Amino acid sequence: MRLPAGREPAPTLRTGAGLDILPLLISAFALAALLLGGFVVVAPNRLLSGTPLSLWHAAGPGGAATMLAILGAIALLAVCPAFRFQRVLIGLAAGALMVLALALAGMAASEQAAAAGRLTRVSLGAGFWTLFLAGLLLLADCAEREPRRAGKALPLLATLIGLAALLTSGRLAQLSLAREYAVRQQAYWDELVRHLELTGAGLALALVAGGAIGLMAYRRPRRAGPVFAVLNIVQTIPSLALFALLIGPITLLTGLLPGLRQLGISGIGPTPAILALGLYGLLPVARGVHAGLSAVPNTVVEAALGMGMTRRQIVHNTLIPLALPTLLQTLRLTLVQLIGLAVLAALIGAGGLGAFIFQGLGQTAADLVLLGALSAIALALLADTALRGLTLFLVRRPAQ
Template identity: 40%
Template sequence: MLAGAWLPWVLLRPNRLAPGEPLRLEPGWLLGAAALALLPALVGHWRRAWVWPAATAALALGVWLLGQQTAAALVGQAPFARASASSGAWLYLLGAGIALFGAAQAAPERRWVGWVWLGPVLAAALSGHLNAWSVVVEGRSEGARWVQELGQHLRLVGTALGLATLLGTPLAIWGAGRPRVAGAALGLSSGLQTLPSLALLGLLIAPLSALADAVPALRAAGLSGIGVSPALTALTLYALLPVVRGGLLGLQGVPAGVLDAARGMGMTRTQRLWRVQAPLALPLWLGGLRQAAVVLIGVAAVAALIGAGGLGTYIFKGLQSAASDLILLGAVPAALLAVAVDAGLRRLEGWLGTRLGRAE
């Protein structure tokens, strides 16, 4: 954070594509940011419980300074000028985030500390304080199109995760008591994950195009070599490994004594599966779903290259035009979405594990 306070904070560009002029913090703001950068380390040696308020204050100042400095940089500039966050702002905010994460890890009973960063970020965003930041400017100009691409990204991930669950759960149940079947299922799904996502999308174009030409009904239903069809196929195949592995680990981890007790009670094989094995395996199975969801959120961005849409549209549009703001417009929401999904499913996984532990 201390290094970030001294580095350029804002990059002022006459337009989206032109090279920018780096702008540093004024001496007063620089001293304040440097003081708050040192505060978490100083209070950590004295009283560890005060690290998270100090880190939160540093992060809040960083977010506020980003909005204040970008707005000040655009005064007197043309309407199409852009003020982006420079290396100093990113490094400062990263340092404050690491300090918050460390405070949460040092106090497991206060894990909520790791989410304190949402407060200043949401406050600045909802109040309009960040409206001059180039990423927000690009987001406003895209408007409904960005919402549409975000919805498409969520649809791709949700549909692929559902299809992978429908395919992977029966495979896990079938292979739970059959080592050869389990090995074959894991080997096949592991082999699919070794293929680069872009290569897999390319390999699917020819067979899906041939299938659509051979069966007109499928073409009428929307099947084609480019677009959503190959994207969903590739995403589903990528999600199979964590879903199958999570299901197998959960079902195979049920204690043998519990299954013997269920047999002694006269339960059939189906009853043992749904009343005993499935509830006990659910936390590990949810762990597999969590891993699959996080992987899909990232891989779905590549699907934009074949016309499937999603947040990757802005990433590749920004790469083609060397517009970093457009890249961030797709990459930052995707990263935040992955963090939110991982945290939500992890909490559900832990809650189920606690309840099952109490039940035992």
């Protein structure tokens, strides 16, 4: 099959004999982890170490056989000759693997709680996390290499629906992670909203300032070098150090201008966190805007000038539409970066999901740490996936 001019085939790890190496390796690695690592860990309470249980003992012969059957199906699809829906089927099997693993862990937790009492804590073991990560990698591989948009979206949507149905069914209530959430349910949602507020405010600051810097660097190339050199210096400052460094100047400023305190501005809390997040977002936003605008051919700009467009019209009607793929990618990368960095805001009293991480570290409660860490990871993955989908929707493919 010949491809249209200007289009390259998607890179694959398929050998000449039809063997797709990546899914085969991932399924083999997941199988080894299940056989060698504990699927769940049973502890007498939330603070003491527990005993790992294998998949066979935690889920029983039926659950273990079903899990092994899905892994076998993925391996079989990987060694089959290529056919049209192969990637979609592997993605659907990976999603089923993730949903089934979580369901079996919840079932094991309920059985252990009923047998050993309410103080017993059942945590997710290394085998579970390896299996879940394997499914996630297979889903990502499907989305990356599947050429059709529907084929990219179907496994992901099916997995999300399955996980959402499982989370709302109550079957995971006895997992230690779910019990930590149940104790702090209202506080969790408050901190999640605070995390989103910090990230959104930092992103808005980075987009406004970084976009202006990128546009200035595009219009005045001679100033681009010194400007980006300064932004590079800011980027090299350790994140925690930058959060702390902003406390002193803001505290001094509120001392000189007491009226700022009535506006909620103080040296401890969200103000230095938002400023630090905005500063960290400046470089990727500025470079992304500069790169996107610079990629637009000069002939297009000259044609727009010849048509009588003003500079503002050229930016809004010509440069931004043509640079949209790069700009959306810049937005996606910056947002994901700031979601992760906002975790550190809890150390300076700004709150957010990082509060659970540092509380868990102080109490040596691993599942409380996971409650904050996994929520931040899930938030970043959702943001990344949503913006990838938006990019696919807004950016048209070249005519074939």
